[in-house]
Structures are given as C-alpha cells and as structure tokens.
Amino acid sequence: xxxxxxxxxxxxxxxxxxxxxxxxxxxxxxxxxxxxxxxxxxxxxxxxxxxxxxxxxxxxxxxxxxxxxxxxxxxxxxxxxxxxxxxxxxxxxxxxxxxxxxxxxxxxxxxxxxxxxxxxxxxxxxxxxxxxxxxxxxxxxxxxxxxxxxxxxxxxxxxxxxxxxxxxxxxxxxxxxxxxxxxxxxxxxxxxxxxxxxxxxxxxxxxxxxxxxxxxxxxxxxxxxxxxxxxxxxxxxxxxxxxxxxxxxxxxxxxxxxxxxxxxxxxxxxxxxxxxxxxxxxxxx
Amino acid sequence: xxxxxxxxxxxxxxxxxxxxxxxxxxxxxxxxxxxxxxxxxxxxxxxxxxxxxxxxxxxxxxxxxxxxxxxxxxxxxxxxxxxxxxxxxxxxxxxxxxxxxxxxxxxxxxxxxxxxxxxxxxxxxxxxxxxxxxxxxxxxxxxxxxxxxxxxxxxxxxxxxxxxxxxxxxxxxxxxxxxxxxxxxxxxxxxxxxxxxxxxxxxxxxxxxxxxxxxxxxxxxxxxxxxxxxxxxxxxxxxxxxxxxxxxxxxxxx
Numbered sequence: 001x002x003x004x005x006x007x008x009x010x011x012x013x014x015x016x017x018x019x020x021x022x023x024x025x026x027x028x029x030x031x032x033x034x035x036x037x038x039x040x041x042x043x044x045x046x047x048x049x050x051x052x053x054x055x056x057x058x059x060x061x062x063x064x065x066x067x068x069x070x071x072x073x074x075x076x077x078x079x080x081x082x083x084x085x086x087x088x089x090x091x092x093x094x095x096x097x098x099x100x101x102x103x104x105x106x107x108x109x110x111x112x113x114x115x116x117x118x119x120x121x122x123x124x125x126x127x128x129x130x131x132x133x134x135x136x137x138x139x140x141x142x143x144x145x146x147x148x149x150x151x152x153x154x155x156x157x158x159x160x161x162x163x164x165x166x167x168x169x170x171x172x173x174x175x176x177x178x179x180x181x182x183x184x185x186x187x188x189x190x191x192x193x194x195x196x197x198x199x200x201x202x203x204x205x206x207x208x209x210x211x212x213x214x215x216x217x218x219x220x221x222x223x224x225x226x227x228x229x230x231x232x233x234x235x236x237x238x239x240x241x242x243x244x245x246x247x248x249x250x251x252x253x254x255x256x257x258x259x260x261x262x263x264x265x266x267x268x269x270x271x272x273x274x275x276x277x278x279x280x281x282x283x284x285x
Numbered sequence: 286x287x288x289x290x291x292x293x294x295x296x297x298x299x300x301x302x303x304x305x306x307x308x309x310x311x312x313x314x315x316x317x318x319x320x321x322x323x324x325x326x327x328x329x330x331x332x333x334x335x336x337x338x339x340x341x342x343x344x345x346x347x348x349x350x351x352x353x354x355x356x357x358x359x360x361x362x363x364x365x366x367x368x369x370x371x372x373x374x375x376x377x378x379x380x381x382x383x384x385x386x387x388x389x390x391x392x393x394x395x396x397x398x399x400x401x402x403x404x405x406x407x408x409x410x411x412x413x414x415x416x417x418x419x420x421x422x423x424x425x426x427x428x429x430x431x432x433x434x435x436x437x438x439x440x441x442x443x444x445x446x447x448x449x450x451x452x453x454x455x456x457x458x459x460x461x462x463x464x465x466x467x468x469x470x471x472x473x474x475x476x477x478x479x480x481x482x483x484x485x486x487x488x489x490x491x492x493x494x495x496x497x498x499x500x501x502x503x504x505x506x507x508x509x510x511x512x513x514x515x516x517x518x519x520x521x522x523x524x525x526x527x528x529x530x531x532x533x534x535x536x537x538x539x
Binding site: 215264273276280 | 325326327329370395396398416418431
C-alpha cells in the first residue's frame with residue numbers, strides 16, 4: 001500500500017514508505033543525513049557565516065532565521081555545495097555514494113547529487129526554472145538527468161506533479177514565463193520533487209508572493225514535506241513561515257548562530273537578546 | 286489498570302534502554318516533575334529578570350486528572366507550557382513516559398520532542414492557530430493523519446468530534462478563520478482530542494464556552510481518563526474543575 005497522497009487525495013506514484021513506517025523510525029534513526037562541522041565563509045569581517053555546526057536528520061525541517069545580511073543565504077549556499085567555505089566540513093549521507101565529504105569529493109558526484117537526491121528552491125522562481133521551455137520540459141529535464149528516457153512516462157510524471165502542485169495539466173506545454181509568480185514557484189517545487197530528493201534547500205520560498213498565494217503554497221509545502229518525509233533546510237526572514245514549516249530553528253545574527261532549538265520554544269520563549277528583539281518585533285493581529 | 290495496550294499503541298515501539306528508568310519505575314507514572322525552576326529575563330527591557338516557578342514537584346499517574354490551582358499570574362500556564370516543552374526551564378527535570386521509554390524533555394533533542402508530541406503528548410489551549418484557508422475538517426484530522434492513520438478513519442473521527450462539540454455541519458468544509466471565537470475554540474478542542482494521547486495538557490480549553498459545550502468537554506476528559514490518559518489542566522470554571530479533577534495542585538507565585 002502506498003499511503004502517499006497529494007493534497008487532493010490522489011496517490012502520488014513513487015513514494016517509498018508510508019508515513020506510519022516513517023513515523024515509527026523518525027527519531028530512532030540515528031544516522032544524520034547531513035552533518036555540518038565548523039563551517040566558515042566570510043566575505044569581510046562580519047559578512048558571511050562562521051562556526052556553524054549541526055546535524056540534520058531524515059524527515060527534519062530546519063529553519064534558518066535572522067535579519068537581512070545575517071548570513072543566512074551564504075550559509076545555505078555553502079551547505080548546498082554552491083559556495084566553497086573558507087573552512088569546515090559538510091558530510092552528506094548519500095543513498096548512492098554513502099558518506100560523502102562535500103568539499104573533498106569529486107565534482108561529478110556533487111553534480112549527480114544536485115539533480116537527484118537534492119533539490120534547491122530559489123526565492124525567485126526564474127533562478128530555478130528554465131523560462132524558455134515548457135512547464136512539462138522543466139519537470140522532465142530533471143527526470144532525464146537521472147536517466148529517464150521514455151517520453152510517455154516523462155510526460156505522465158510531469159502531469160502527475162503538475163496536479164500535485166495544483167497546476168492545471170492543460171498548461172503543461174506553456175512556458176513558465178506565461179505563469180503567475182505563485183504558479184512559477186509551484187512549478188519550481190514540482191521540478192525539484194519529481195526525482196524524489198531526500199534533501200531540499202529553500203531560500204525564502206514564499207518571499208515576494210501575494211499573501212493569499214503564500215498561504216496556499218505553505219499548506220502545499222507542509223503537506224508535501226510531511227508526506228514525502230523530506231529533510232528541508234529553509235531560509236526565511238518570516239517567522240510565521242518558520243513556525244508553520246520548521247521543526248527547529250537556528251537564529252543568525254551578523255554571521256553567527258545565536259540561538260537554536262525547537263521552533264515553538266525559540267519563538268515563544270526566546271533566550272538570546274537578539275531573538276527576543278526579533279520575536280517582539282512581529283506585528284500582532 | 287488497563288494501560289498496557291494503550292501504551293503500546295501510542296508508543297509504537299518496544300522498550301528501549303534508558304538511563305533514567307530507575308527514577309520512575311512504576312509504569313503507571315506518566316509525568317514526573319522535580320525541582321523545576323523557571324525565570325524570564327527580558328534583555329531588551331533593561332535586562333529585568335523574574336522568577337516564575339521555583340522548586341515545583343509533581344507526579345501524575347495514568348488515568349488521573351490534576352488541576353492546577355492558583356491566582357492569575359502565579360505561573361500555571363508557564364508550568365503547563367514547560368510540560369509541553371514550549372518553554373525551556375532553568376533547573377529541574379520533566380520526565381514523561383513515552384511507551385516504555387522515559388524522556389526528560391528538558392534535555393531531549395528537538396526531534397525527540399516532536400515525536401513525543403505527535404504520538405504521546407497533546408496540548409489544547411483556547412486559541413486556534415492554523416494555516417489560513419485550510420478547511421475545518423482537515424484542520425481537525427491533521428494530527429491523526431500525521432500518524433499515518435487511514436484518511437477515511439481520520440475524517441470520520443473528526444466529524445464525530447465536530448458534531449459532539451456542536452459545530453454546525455455546514456461549517457465543516459470552510460476554513461475556521463472566519464468563525465466566531467467559540468466555534469474556533471471548539472474546532473481547536475476537536476483537533477486536540479482527535480489523537481488518543483496518553484498525556485494531555487489542557488490550558489483553559491473551556492474558557493468562554495457555554496454550559497452545553499462545557500459539558501461535552503467534561504465528557505471528553507472523562508473518556509480520556511477512562512482510557513488511561515494522564516491529564517494536567519487549568520480550568521477557570523468551577524463546575525468543570527469539580528467534575529474532572531482528581532486532585533488540585535497549588536501553584537503559588539514565587
């Protein structure tokens with residue numbers, strides 16, 4: 001039985017385990033998916049990120065919050081092998097390659113990871129999509145990169161994923177440039193998820209979207225993350241988004257991690273002066 | 286004592302060795318709090334610091350409902366939030382039973398606490414906090430669905446709870462953000478009772494409910510006790526307190 005379903009209740013193909021099975025093994029599974037040790041990347045003193053260490057476990061969603069310029073995005077780029085750190089180590093537990101030291105391993109292996117086991121959702125969908133090819137081709141490209149060759153099956157999977165992210169399959173041959181911002185963002189998510197990645201990096205995935213579109217996207221993301229058992233590292237400056245999606249938080253300021261912990265504990269009982277300032281600055285409704 | 290089956294269902298896992306076992310050997314003990322101290326420091330308001338809880342001890346057994354008692358501002362809510370690991374504590378231990386394992390939530394990993402909250406530890410406040418635009422029935426059944434229970438079963442249970450709590454059927458498919466305060470509160474209670482948590486924390490769930498619905502909540506609490514849940518609650522209404530409390534515990538301002 002495949003218990004993985006999309007938001008409309010139709011089963012998604014290719015799910016690996018049921019949420020019940022995942023549930024049982026969630027915290028007992030002691031091997032972290034990603035181990036980060038003493039990562040430093042500075043452009044200038046105070047600009048970048050320093051001495052960041054943490055473990056990310058399967059199915060865990062880690063939120064990185066902090067003001068603009070606090071080093072969140074730099075850290076994300078460094079973790080996702082897009083930016084070489086000055087020092088430190090990132091170990092990824094790969095299904096294909098075993099334990100992989102990201103900055104000591106082969107460039108080719110890293111590239112395979114990026115398009116199969118990893119996904120990257122950019123703040124601006126145009127950075128993550130190919131704007132001049134159809135929506136279907138955008139999804140299909142990642143499938144072909146992992147060896148899928150059969151046109152019919154690629155198109156079928158593309159349709160399935162368009163439905164999963166609530167895009168009308170009638171739009172499959174349209175280009176992303178003809179889509180609204182919210183649709184582009186959902187297409188980007190579909191493109192990333194089609195290869196069933198284990199780990200997704202997200203940089204302000206709801207930034208720049210209308211609030212009405214944002215709510216729907218958040219619900220979609222939350223459901224997909226929990227149904228597919230994804231591990232996610234999400235950078236956001238929006239604490240409400242962090243509260244909804246993240247299991248635990250890392251608060252950054254001037255390139256340093258000032259506080260970490262369970263999401264609602266950090267937000268409801270912040271300990272560090274900066275976190276207290278951040279939380280108390282939210283408008284109440 | 287009919288706890289064995291309950292615990293296996295909730296924990297989903299057989300015994301795992303734990304160094305704290307000797308502290309709480311009796312399988313009926315679900316919550317063991319010792320020497321709890323909690324203070325708040327407001328760094329951005331002159332660094333003023335105040336102590337809210339000091340030397341709090343509490344033991345709650347399976348099937349028992351403990352009601353926290355004390356003046357407004359005495360720290361009842363703070364204590365309940367600490368039991369849910371929503372607030373951190375400065376000193377002391379909070380050991381909760383999760384199946385055959387004992388977990389000190391003051392030092393447990395975030396993912397351990399999340400697993401505990403999904404299966405074992407429920408919390409119901411008077412405020413509903415949900416994603417906008419998600420329908421009432423989906424809001425209510427989400428916690429059970431997250432445990433991997435079949436969607437049909439979740440939906441049925443959600444609807445049963447909603448009708449028991451007198452939420453009109455025409456509202457079930459609508460998002461609760463436009464509902465009245467009382468309706469939202471009852472949706473929240475339904476969500477809190479959808480999973481049969483072995484430990485349940487209730488932070489004034491009946492505040493501002495009418496007598497008819499307060500009675501339903503009392504029934505739900507009785508049913509939870511009957512299946513062996515350990516309950517810690519704060520209730521302002523005297524009738525509810527009288528009806529559910531096995532024991533009152535005083536929380537005094539430090």
